[in-house]
Amino acid sequence: xxxxxxxxxxxxxxxxxxxxxxxxxxxxxxxxxxxxxxxxxxxxxxxxxxxxxxxxxxxxxxxxxxxxxxxxxxxxxxxxxxxxxxxxxxxxxxxxxxxxxxxxxxxxxxxxxxxxxxxxxxxxxxxxxxxxxxxxxxxxxxxxxxxxxxxxxxxxxxxxxxxxxxxxxxxxxxxxxxxxxxxxxxxxxxxxxxxxxxxxxxxxxxxxxxxxxxxxxxxxxxxxxxxxxxxxxxx
Numbered sequence: 001x002x003x004x005x006x007x008x009x010x011x012x013x014x015x016x017x018x019x020x021x022x023x024x025x026x027x028x029x030x031x032x033x034x035x036x037x038x039x040x041x042x043x044x045x046x047x048x049x050x051x052x053x054x055x056x057x058x059x060x061x062x063x064x065x066x067x068x069x070x071x072x073x074x075x076x077x078x079x080x081x082x083x084x085x086x087x088x089x090x091x092x093x094x095x096x097x098x099x100x101x102x103x104x105x106x107x108x109x110x111x112x113x114x115x116x117x118x119x120x121x122x123x124x125x126x127x128x129x130x131x132x133x134x135x136x137x138x139x140x141x142x143x144x145x146x147x148x149x150x151x152x153x154x155x156x157x158x159x160x161x162x163x164x165x166x167x168x169x170x171x172x173x174x175x176x177x178x179x180x181x182x183x184x185x186x187x188x189x190x191x192x193x194x195x196x197x198x199x200x201x202x203x204x205x206x207x208x209x210x211x212x213x214x215x216x217x218x219x220x221x222x223x224x225x226x227x228x229x230x231x232x233x234x235x
Contacts (some may be wrong), residue, residue, distance in 0.1 A: 002071040003216055005207050009075035011050060011085065023048070023057045025075050034062050044072065049083050051116045076203035079218040087202040088115050089128060089218055094190050096125050097182035128218060133181040135213060 006025050034041055039062040046057045057078050063070040077085040088111065096107045108122035189205060192198040209217045 002069060002214070003080075003210055004071055004073045005076050005210050006073050007076070007207075009077070011048075011055075011077060020053055020055045023055060023075070025057065025059050025073055031060060034060070038064055040065065046074075046078060046080070047083060048078065048085060049117070050085065052118055074216070076206040077199070079206075079216050082218050084115070084117070084120070085199075086206050086217055087199045088117070088120070089124070090186065090190060090202045090205065091115075091198075092120070092125050093128055093132065093182055094186045096129065097179045098187050100176075100179065129175075129178050129182055132217075133178040136181055136185055 009023070009025055011023065012021075031041055042061050044059050044061050046059060048055045048057050057075065059075075059078070060073045061070050062073065072080070074080070077087065079086050079089065082089065091114065092107055092111045095110060096102060096104065099107075102110075104122035104125045107125055108120050111117065112120045186205070190198060190201050192201055206217050209215075
C-alpha cells in the first residue's frame with residue numbers, strides 16, 4: 001500500500017455533546033476527478049479518538065485496473081493502525097527523548113492528561129522510539145528544511161546503529177542512544193508557542209516522513225491490529 005497525504009485537512013472541533021463526527025479527506029468533486037482519470041475508488045473509514053470521543057476519518061483508496069498496489073489518500077494527522085492523531089504520539093516521543101529523567105510510565109501519564117485520553121500505553125513509547133531511531137539511521141534523505149547538518153547530527157556511530165538494530169530489549173545505554181537520535185530529529189522541529197502551532201509542525205513532519213521514507217510516521221513501529229473498514233464498494 002502506498003500513501004498520499006492530502007494537504008489542508010483539519011480535525012476541527014471534536015464531536016459536540018459527546019457525539020462522534022466524520023472527517024472527510026476528499027470532497028465528492030475530488031473523488032469524481034479521480035474516477036474521471038480512470039481510477040477505481042472506494043472509501044475506507046479509520047476510527048480516530050480525540051479526547052475521549054471516537055470519530056471517523058473517511059479516506060479514499062484508489063487504483064487502476066490491473067494495478068497490484070493500491071494507494072490510500074490520508075490526512076497528515078492520521079497514522080494507519082493507530083487510534084490517536086499523529087501529534088499525540090509525537091508529543092510522547094518528544095517528551096520522552098528530551099527529558100532523560102522521565103520514565104515511559106510517567107510520559108504516558110503526562111500524555112493521557114494533556115490530551116484527555118482514557119488509555120495510552122507506556123510500551124507504545126518504547127517500541128516507537130526504537131523503530132523510529134532505526135529508520136533515521138537507515139537513510140540519508142534530506143531536503144531544504146531538513147539540512148545535511150541535522151542529518152549528520154541524527155546519524156549515530158556504526159556501533160550505535162548495531163545496538164538499535166539488535167532485536168532485544170534495549171539496555172540503559174541503548175536507551176540513551178535512541179533518545180539522542182530521536183531528540184536530534186524531533187526536538188527543535190516541534191518547538192512551538194501553542195497547541196495549534198505544535199499540530200502544524202507535526203503535520204509537516206508527517207508529510208516529510210511519508211515523502212522520504214515512503215510510509216507513514218508510526219508505520220515503522222509494530223502495528224496494534226486495527227483494521228480498516230470498507231465504507232463503499234469499488235466503482
